[in-house]
Amino acid sequence: MQNIQSATPYAGMPVGIESPRSAVSWGAVIAGAVIAAAVSAMLIVGGTGLGFLAVSPWRQEGASGSALAIGSIVWLLITQIIAYGVAGYVAGRLRTKWTDAAVDEIYFRDTAHGFLVWALSAVVGALLLASAVASAISGTAKAGAALAGAGAGAATAVAGEAARNGADDGSLAYFTDVLLRPNDPALASAPGAPRQEVSRILARSVVQGQLSDEDRAYLTRLVAQRTGVDEATAQQRVTQLTDQARQAAQDAERRAREAADAARKGAAAFSLWAFASLLIGAFVASFAATIGGRSRDR
Structure with missing residues (x-):
């Protein structure tokens, strides 16, 4: 006699029968990743313009270096929150409606879709910026060698x-x-x-x-x-x-x-804040996807 693995049947499906459809709505995930990339690019361009407006070649005019650094970090965090908030919400609204899943399962799937939006956009962005990363690594190695000698x-x-x-x-x-x-x-x-x-x-x-x-x-x-x-x-x-x-x-x-040490500290601080912004982006995308999913089901 065949053993039945599932104890809680989903609505409309026989007990122990797996759905032939994937739980991932890749169309919604890809759309969210594209939106995240576009909104991020738009906000970064806008922040760059604000940065140029804040600096000045004249002495005692314009923002100081510390103010520009703090402003850049704050703008980076804002960019992550806005871009991935919009992208996660749109992905949650565009995903298919699951009629055969429990409430907890739907919540998990929405969270996973938001995380996939963040992961896909991060991977694509890393691939597009591979040459820039390689250049930065090369520059860091040269700076270390310059510091040693x-x-x-x-x-x-x-x-x-x-x-x-x-x-x-x-x-x-x-x-x-x-x-x-x-x-x-x-x-x-x-x-x-x-x-x-x-x-x-x-x-x-x-x-x-x-x-x-x-x-x-x-x-x-x-x-x-x-x-x-x-x-x-x-x-x-x-x-x-x-x-x-x-x-x-x-x-x-x-x-x-002193210059090499200042560059090292600046690079370390920026890397840590970039890491924090990526974590915030992943959380915001996942949470916004659950909000969009609930709106979709309603």
Whole structure:
């Protein structure tokens, strides 16, 4: 004798007979996902316009950076609530009417339809933005690498710039000028000043963190010869200026680390708020679908 699995028969159907129709109304789900994408795009474009209106290139005008960040997060949450609220409600109204399901089952199916609307739109959006995500990941990796090598990178950049441009446009140009500055201003434009050589020596000292004894003695003699000062004064000038060049490289390293750390914190905060907005969108779509489903059945 055949066992009957179902204890509670649905209206109009024999006991133990499964409905041949799927419980998912894919037409309603797809329509809701399209609506969610369209409304989200519309609200994001509108929020971008408001953001451009809030900023200003003039000092003391326009919104501050913190105000723009908070406004962006609030607008992102509002976008999720409106877009998925509308999409979930429409999906609930458009789904087929289930006459063979209990009330609790209908409620579950409506919730599932709203969640499917959110999931489908999220997956499609992720696929469309795959290139942008890949670019962001690449940028994050580069930022991490830049943070790890910020110290060496800052010093190497100073040295490379000086070597390429002969210190005319590099970061060590000022220190080179001070080292070779004569006591007599009339000698300042004397031809043949060894600027490039001095810049290379300074750049090497910045990279290595100290000036070798040979380079220090050579620079002392060179500065004394070019500027007309005694060797004691020249040595004092060399020591002072190499310390200043090394401090400038350390300041550049510190600023690079601070910028990388600020970018890291900003990216982490945005990711967490984006995660929260996605959760809110899933909840709103599921809840709105139950409201639309009840309206559909009435």
